[in-house]
Amino acid sequence: MRRRVSALLAALALACALWSAPARASSSPSLAWEDGEGRGEILLALQGLDESGIYAAQLELTLSGSWPDADFSPAGQGVYSVCQAEEDGRGTHLTVCLSSRTAPLGSGERLFLGTLDLGGRGSGDDVLPPAVQLTLLGRGLNRIEELSGAADVQGRADISDWGGGTDSDSDEQTYRITVLQSQGGTVKADASRAEEGERVTLTVTEEAGWELESLSVYGAKDREVAVSERDGGKYTFRMPGSGVEVAPVFARTGREEPDEPEPPSVLPFTDVRASDWYCDSVRYVYGQGLMNGVTADRFGPDEPATRGMIVTILHRMEGSPEAPAPAFPDVRADFYYAQPITWAASRGIVTGYEDGTFGPEDNITREQLAAILYRYARYKGWDTAASAALDRFPDVGKISPYAVEPFAWAVGEGLIAGMANGQLSPGGTATRAEIATILMRLEALVQHS
DSSP states (O other), X not given: OHHHHHHHHHHHHHHHHHSOOOXXXXXXXXXXXXXXXXXXXXXXXXXXXXXXXXXXEEEEEEESSOOXXXXXXXXXXXXXEEEEEEEETTEEEEEEEEEOSSSOSBOSSEEEEEEEEOSSOOOHHHHOOSEEEEEEEOTTSOBOGGGOEEEEEEEEOOGGGTOSOOOOOSTTOEEEEEEOOOTTEEEEESOSEEETTOEEEXXXXXXXXXXXXXXXXXXXXXXXXXXXXXXXXXXXXXXXXXXXXXXXXXXXOSTTOOSSOOOOSSOSOTTOOTTSTTHHHHHHHHHTTSOOOSSSSOOOTTSBOBHHHHHHHHHHHXXXXXXXXXXXXXXXXXXXXXXXXXXXXXXXXXXXXTTSOOOTTSBOBHHHHHHHHHHHHHHTTOOOOOOOXXXXXTTGGGSOGGGHHHHHHHHHTTSSOOOTTSOOOTTSBXXXXXXXXXXXXXXXXXXXX
């Protein structure tokens, strides 16, 4: 868990560093609070939000007094948090980071963040400042500018009665239905919003050469909603008391599929320009069905790739073979990367962490990527004799022992190169643009193997 939290904090800190806080709009969010039942606990929540899906949040505030052991517990399952406390002359500067990659933290006008623990003493009246610095990030860790900036701290509120994550803006208490994009087909809901308990129908249309592999519906805090299948590509579910995300996954069938798909001449992504160094690579992986966009019109070239994402790409390259149930406790059987991870682990392509977990949502490091590609090449029976001297890189000593040979091979084959500063950066994250480029280089390697 520590590895996963560290990775999420690094990704959030990176995203927050890329943008400076804009001027506040007149209709800004505010921080509401309520003292918990136990002394020294303060419930924190945001109010005055719009309906943008929030996947990560950073809250910076200065508490009155000395609170070096202050800690924060997030609300709901599937939400990871980091709390850092630093004392200065003004008091205790607290930074709280929350992140969820599988479902929004919330998408309504109010969002219950969690509980601030002050170690058994203190209350909101005594310690909270009049204002805080707030940064909210959407899917893919893109900042929601109109909701970020300085936020006022309001008085006491009955947060414990909110229930968290509501997405209501009318007397009928309706909730938003969001259908995520996926290559290989489309899914349409018969409504964009629905009341709690109302039956929602989803219509699935598969493209030629593709079939629906899974269809999941997630409510607030990553709670899965039961889905029933009907005839004719119809699926139904009962609306919970929160907004939902519909997540389809399509897989290639091998039927009516061209032998060598041509890369598309025009990409649907607004963040990939023809002049970008990675444009041809993105065109290649998208045309081959190896990588999709983070949304229908965004590829997210600068966003970090995850361990689950890399293994899924290799699994697709192998034709998405069947695999048994996941062997790692943190890999849910109904997630898109479950079978790919099991398949790769059973063939020695990937291994988990020392604690037995896999960390599918962790950002993949450059040395982890080199090791996975190296094991994949050996699994395929390719020649892995190539080996480059790594001593010309000033940070060669930072490479983990398990990754030295894979790194030498990857550099020798031209799959991975040094960074602009001349370093290998083995512990640095690999972006989606870098992954696309490496995959295109891997294709050239396949042709010569």
